Amino acid sequence: MNSQRLDRITTEAGKCGGRPCIRGMRIRVTDVLDLLSSDASFEEILADYPYLEREDILAAIEYAAQLTDHAVLRSA
Numbered sequence: 001m002n003s004q005r006l007d008r009i010t011t012e013a014g015k016c017g018g019r020p021c022i023r024g025m026r027i028r029v030t031d032v033l034d035l036l037s038s039d040a041s042f043e044e045i046l047a048d049y050p051y052l053e054r055e056d057i058l059a060a061i062e063y064a065a066q067l068t069d070h071a072v073l074r075s076a
Helices: 029-037 042-048 054-067
Strands: none
């Protein structure tokens, strides 16, 4: 885990409904993840969103990984 990278993820009540965003901008972590899951490359994302940086994309991935790092218990 890179805590400095995760500092790029911000939440503000008045922005994007309080959802996690990249560096206080109006691009949500989920927007970046959706682009990646649609097979967009880092280069394509950075070309389409010139205000983003490679570290922002990595921060979104790391943030998602951290949120899913918990046990899931199912009853039989």
